[in-house]
Amino acid sequence: MPDHEMPPPKGRPEDGPEKSRGPAARPESAAVAVTPDGQHPARPMVDISLVIPVFDEEENLPVLHREIVEHVGGMGRSWEVIYVDDRSLDSSFEVLLGLREQDEHVRIVRFRRNFGQTPAMSAGFEHSLGRVVVTLDADLQNDPKDIPALVAKLDEGYDIVVGWRKNRQDGLVLRKVPSKIANRLIARISGATVHDTGCTLKAFRRELIDNLAIYGEQHRFLPVLSLASGARIAELVVNHRPRIHGVSKYGIGRAARVALDLLTMKMLSSFAKSPLPYFTMLSLPFVAIPILYFAVGFLGPDSLSFTTRWAQAVIVTLGLTSMAGVYFLLLGLLAELVVKLNMRSDRPMTSPHPSQRRPSESGGSSMPFGPKEASL
Numbered sequence: 001m002p003d004h005e006m007p008p009p010k011g012r013p014e015d016g017p018e019k020s021r022g023p024a025a026r027p028e029s030a031a032v033a034v035t036p037d038g039q040h041p042a043r044p045m046v047d048i049s050l051v052i053p054v055f056d057e058e059e060n061l062p063v064l065h066r067e068i069v070e071h072v073g074g075m076g077r078s079w080e081v082i083y084v085d086d087r088s089l090d091s092s093f094e095v096l097l098g099l100r101e102q103d104e105h106v107r108i109v110r111f112r113r114n115f116g117q118t119p120a121m122s123a124g125f126e127h128s129l130g131r132v133v134v135t136l137d138a139d140l141q142n143d144p145k146d147i148p149a150l151v152a153k154l155d156e157g158y159d160i161v162v163g164w165r166k167n168r169q170d171g172l173v174l175r176k177v178p179s180k181i182a183n184r185l186i187a188r189i190s191g192a193t194v195h196d197t198g199c200t201l202k203a204f205r206r207e208l209i210d211n212l213a214i215y216g217e218q219h220r221f222l223p224v225l226s227l228a229s230g231a232r233i234a235e236l237v238v239n240h241r242p243r244i245h246g247v248s249k250y251g252i253g254r255a256a257r258v259a260l261d262l263l264t265m266k267m268l269s270s271f272a273k274s275p276l277p278y279f280t281m282l283s284l285p286f287v288a289i290p291i292l293y294f295a296v297g298f299l300g301p302d303s304l305s306f307t308t309r310w311a312q313a314v315i316v317t318l319g320l321t322s323m324a325g326v327y328f329l330l331l332g333l334l335a336e337l338v339v340k341l342n343m344r345s346d347r348p349m350t351s352p353h354p355s356q357r358r359p360s361e362s363g364g365s366s367m368p369f370g371p372k373e374a375s376l
Contacts, residue, residue: 047077048151049130053120054096055086057138059245061095067144069103075148082127083138084120085110118219125209133204141169142201143239150203150236159208159231162194162223163201163238182220186262192224194235201238221261275339279332286325290318 050068054061065081072079085093085108093110100106109123121135132151136142146163153161186197198220208231212222223233271278293314 043129045129045131046080047131048072048075048079048147049124049128049133050079050081050147051084051121051124051128051133051135052081052138053084053086053117053124054088054092054138055114055117055120056088056090056092057245058088058090058092058095060138060140061092061099064138064140064144065099065103065106068147069105071144072147073105075151080105080107080129082107082109082124084124086116086120087111087114118214121219122214125212128209131206133206133209135200135202135204137200139243140245141241141243142199143241146201146236146238147203150201150238153234153236154203154205156234157232158234159205160223160226161203161234161236162196163199164194164196164235165199165240166195166237168240169242182262186221186224192227192233194223194233196235197221197223199238271335273339275335276332279328279335283325283328283332286321286328290322293318 050072052064057064061083068081072081083096083099083106085096087110093108096106096108100108107127109127111120111123124135125133132154134147134150136144136147142163150161150163182198186192186194200219202222204222204226208226208229211229212225214222214225227233
């Protein structure tokens, strides 16, 4: 996780760098907001957290926040919005500070340098306090008006609701065509029947967020990663608007990184639960070649000679090949052992259906489950 900071709340001082407390101490470069008595501020859980990565969106932020207040504030639930400033080069951070002065629902996380959208989402997840977490872009192309519908769909018993930009307002060559190819490729490889995995507008249950670890460009693979943990996935058509202010941060050059992350995801999903069969298949050629050679040699003793240098070199090579086969087999056994020891970290989703929840656990309740430390 990259170093990031949260500006101190209004009326609270910002302490200097923490003193080192051994290996587990936070990096000295991280700024931590604390209360006047020196304790980390404890905040109650809320019903809905909005996580919004921000990079050079100074003109869009005021409009976006007004729409959020109108549509999310009117839902009658407790909420917060976490803007993650990915070290913007314009005045986005100053705009966010102004929004926080006006609205106590605003929380800000700021990176020490630019890291990208996936780390920004991961940081937002880490600092969110909502039973439901909704992600959206800051460029005004995602419509906050769709958030109540996403949350309502989630309350039907799903663990993640994915937005589908059915009428996407983007360029055909650089955005629409690559996106359709990527979505079909992801669906074919992963088995997730989602039309638009790249849509940032999504709603998640807290239980699902706590089990997700993402990196690289894997924010677009969140439905696939969720499916691997047994999550119930729904899809909802959402409004998509053309960009009015600013420029797009993504282009065709991102395709290579997405392809590599897709390959990584496929390898991890294939090896994660039962690696031994794959390592066994990998070791078979290394073991089969020496066996075949000696079988042919014993059937025809005249063809098996150990006197020439070439024959001796072949024997040494076959010996090394056999050792490689045994090595891969033992590596598979070791990987199987590691997987079994870490099965608890890959536990499936077990959140109850809304019909089985107590009233205090329903999505519409505003009663907090308990405090959570909002520190870095």
